[in-house]
Amino acid sequence: xxxxxxxxxxxxxxxxxxxxxxxxxxxxxxxxxxxxxxxxxxxxxxxxxxxxxxxxxxxxxxxxxxxxxxxxxxxxxxxxxxxxxxxxxxxxxxxxxxxxxxxxxxxxxxxxxxxxxxxxxxxxxxxxxxxxxxxxxxxxxxxxxxxxxxxxxxxxxxxxxxxxxxxxxxxxxxxxxxxxxxxxxxxxxxxxxxxxxxxxxxxxxxxxxxxxxxxxxxxxxxxxxxxxxxxxxxxxxxxxxxxxxxxxxxxxxxxxxxxxxxxxxxxxxxxxxxxxxxxxxxxxxxxxxxxxxxxxxxxxxxxxxxxx
Amino acid sequence: xxxxxxxxxxxxxxxxxxxxxxxxxxxxxxxxxxxxxxxxxxxxxxxxxxxxxxxxxxxxxxxxxxxxxxxxxxxxxxxxxxxxxxxxxxxxxxxxxxxxxxxxxxxxxxxxxxxxxxxxxxxxxxxxxxxxxxxxxxxxxxxxxxxxxxxxxxxxxxxxxxxxxxxxxxxxxxxxxxxxxxxxxxxxxxxxxxxxxxxxxxxxxxxxxxxxxxxxxxxxxxxxxxxxxxxxxxxxxxxxxxxxxxxxxxxxxxxxxxxxxxxxxxxxxxxxxxxxxxxxxxxx
Numbered sequence: 162x163x164x165x166x167x168x169x170x171x172x173x174x175x176x177x178x179x180x181x182x183x184x185x186x187x188x189x190x191x192x193x194x195x196x197x198x199x200x201x202x203x204x205x206x207x208x209x210x211x212x213x214x215x216x217x218x219x220x221x222x223x224x225x226x227x228x229x230x231x232x233x234x235x236x237x238x239x240x241x242x243x244x245x246x247x248x249x250x251x252x253x254x255x256x257x258x259x260x261x262x263x264x265x266x267x268x269x270x271x272x273x274x275x276x277x278x279x280x281x282x283x284x285x286x287x288x289x290x291x292x293x294x295x296x297x298x299x300x301x302x303x304x305x306x307x308x309x310x311x312x313x314x315x316x317x318x319x320x321x322x323x324x325x326x327x328x329x330x331x332x333x334x335x336x337x338x339x340x341x342x343x344x345x346x347x348x349x350x351x352x353x354x355x356x357x358x359x360x361x362x363x364x365x366x367x368x369x370x371x372x373x374x375x376x377x378x379x380x381x382x383x384x385x386x387x388x389x390x391x392x393x394x395x396x397x398x399x400x401x402x403x404x405x406x407x408x409x410x411x412x413x414x415x416x417x418x419x420x421x422x423x424x425x426x427x428x429x430x431x432x433x434x435x436x437x438x439x440x441x442x443x444x445x446x447x448x449x450x451x452x453x454x455x456x457x458x459x460x461x462x463x464x465x466x467x468x469x
Numbered sequence: 470x471x472x473x474x475x476x477x478x479x480x481x482x483x484x485x486x487x488x489x490x491x492x493x494x495x496x497x498x499x500x501x502x503x504x505x506x507x508x509x510x511x512x513x514x515x516x517x518x519x520x521x522x523x524x525x526x527x528x529x530x531x532x533x534x535x536x537x538x539x540x541x542x543x544x545x546x547x548x549x550x551x552x553x554x555x556x557x558x559x560x561x562x563x564x565x566x567x568x569x570x571x572x573x574x575x576x577x578x579x580x581x582x583x584x585x586x587x588x589x590x591x592x593x594x595x596x597x598x599x600x601x602x603x604x605x606x607x608x609x610x611x612x613x614x615x616x617x618x619x620x621x622x623x624x625x626x627x628x629x630x631x632x633x634x635x636x637x638x639x640x641x642x643x644x645x646x647x648x649x650x651x652x653x654x655x656x657x658x659x660x661x662x663x664x665x666x667x668x669x670x671x672x673x674x675x676x677x678x679x680x681x682x683x684x685x686x687x688x689x690x691x692x693x694x695x696x697x698x699x700x701x702x703x704x705x706x707x708x709x710x711x712x713x714x715x716x717x718x719x720x721x722x723x724x725x726x727x728x729x730x731x732x733x734x735x736x737x738x739x740x741x742x743x744x745x746x747x748x749x750x751x752x753x
Contacts, residue, residue, distance in 0.1 A: 162742050194566075215559060215560045215563070217563065219503075225655030254625070261743075262739060262742070262743040263743075265743070266742070268559060269502050269504060269559050270742075270747075272559055272563065273503050273504065273742065274696060274739070274742045274743070275696060276504070277694070277695075277735060277738050277739045277742055278739050279735055280691050280694075280695075280731070281731075281732060281735040281739055282531050284730075284731020284732050284734065284735050285731070285732050287731060288727065288728055288729065288730050288731050288732070289728050289729065290728060290733075293726060302533070343482075387487075398687075399506075399687070399690075399691075400567075400687070403506070403563065403564065403567045404557070406560065406563065406564060407564055410560065410561075410564055417716055437482070440575060440579070442574060442575040442578075443571070443572055443575035443576065443579075445568075445571055446567075446568045446569065446570070446572035446573075446574075446575065447568065447572060449565060449567055449568025449569075449571065450551065450565055450568035450569065450572075450678045451563065451568075453555070453561045453564050453565045453568070454551075454565075457558075457561060
């Protein structure tokens with residue numbers, strides 16, 4: 162990475178670490194929320210932007226991880242690390258199973274099959290009341306403490322935990338998309354047939370990308386359960402999956418900065434708008450339409466186009 | 470025995486409503502390959518418009534007509550002004566139709582408020598009769614009759630008219646259809662409007678049965694997709710089989726395994742998709 166690109170990135174990280182103590186409480190919680198959704202959106206972009214697979218059921222892995230944290234903490238009082246590992250593992254396992262079913266399909270059929278798998282998961286969350294409490298959701302998920310006496314219950318320490326997880330996820334995903342594996346994924350996105358002819362195992366590449374994306378979505382979901390203290394079927398709903406797609410599409414698919422930007426804009430937009438107007442859903446709908454009409458390549462894509 | 474018969478009858482009548490909802494989605498998907506997330510909104514808006522019509526004019530047939538026609542116009546506008554420009558980009562279609570779904574949901578809330586309503590059906594349909602061990606509400610019979618009539622009309626239209634042949638040709642191969650002189654953009658617009666019309670008709674019929682309330686749009690949307698996916702995209706016989714299967718599965722699932730009821734519905738769908746991505750009756 163050249164210095165010209167590294168300096169703004171480092172400046173952002175420095176700001177992310179230095180600013181929180183000076184922020185008002187509401188701004189801080191919003192920033193935490195943005196970071197968690199940014200991880201979620203980046204995980205989806207691994208599929209959408211880098212591999213060219215538009216998943217309509219990505220909330221499944223986010224939600225499964227959130228439910229694992231919810232169930233383990235409220236019913237078994239499991240520790241943070243155990244919950245985190247179990248949540249990410251469960252999300253990856255779900256992605257590993259669903260991937261077997263979904264990866265065979267392409268294009269619109271991939272969209273439909275991930276939609277169906279997302280619905281299966283939502284249906285379980287909604288109806289399997291003895292496990293998930295159904296529509297009431299699981300409440301009272303306590304924020305974790307890493308060691309005795311080192312609690313993340315307060316907003317500021319929890320925010321720093323989210324920053325740390327976000328930075329780790331960003332770094333790992335950067336490594337993945339720049340690795341030979343990541344480059345082959347981009348090759349598959351551009352011309353799948355040629356990559357196959359060159360001897361790349363296309364199915365396996367797509368499958369691994371699918372499972373990895375599920376794992377990172379699980380990371381975001383686990384953090385979300387702790388952040389919100391509450392898990393309900395909303396976390397697994399189609400709306401959440403589409404919202405993640407919107408974040409990626411708005412920011413710019415095929416970049417890691419894009420989804421972060423998109424997550425930031427949508428989270429801010431939803432939260433601030435719902436303060437000022439009851440019609441925020443209407444306006445959010447118009448944003449969906451507007452993004453497709455006016456910024457089909459996302460913000461990052463539009464900026465790059467302008468620079469050329 | 471009574472349990473099985475009652476559940477089977479309920480399942481079939483629910484399937485009849487799903488047929489109205491699903492046939493439109495299937496047609497639209499067959500012709501345009503669009504994943505339309507606003508399809509449930511057509512159902513909701515149809516129900517609302519029908520409700521207002523009944524309140525204002527006391528006429529149920531007029532409600533069916535006004536609900537279906539007004540929503541067909543909305544669908545036509547969506548297709549001509551927005552979706553057409555997107556071509557075959559499925560992600561853009563998903564996001565845009567979701568945007569419309571949110572707009573419609575909020576407009577519904579703005580105009581009709583948050584209370585649930587049930588459409589007042591004509592008195593002769595509100596009665597029920599005892600047929601052996603089963604109590605048969607006439608309205609459920611009426612739904613089955615509407616679905617049958619619509620199904621036969623659709624079949625005749627698709628198989629026996631020139632316009633229907635153009636639609637079938639476009640489903641099979643849009644490029645070739647265009648090549649032999651079929652006006653594919655016109656077919657697309659017409660089919661989209663027809664799809665919205667059918668969904669809204671289902672909405673008006675459904676409003677006298679399951680009611681109409683905010684959130685109904687996203688409640689029925691998964692069902693529409695299951696019906697279409699199970700039956701096969703763009704296939705009318707597929708929608709018939711799909712909607713009956715889903716109606717029965719849903720009723721028996723809810724009665725027998727309440728905790729897993731959505732699972733019993735969606736898991737077979739995922740399985741069918743995995744084994745045969747084009748659905749049971751899909752061609753490609």
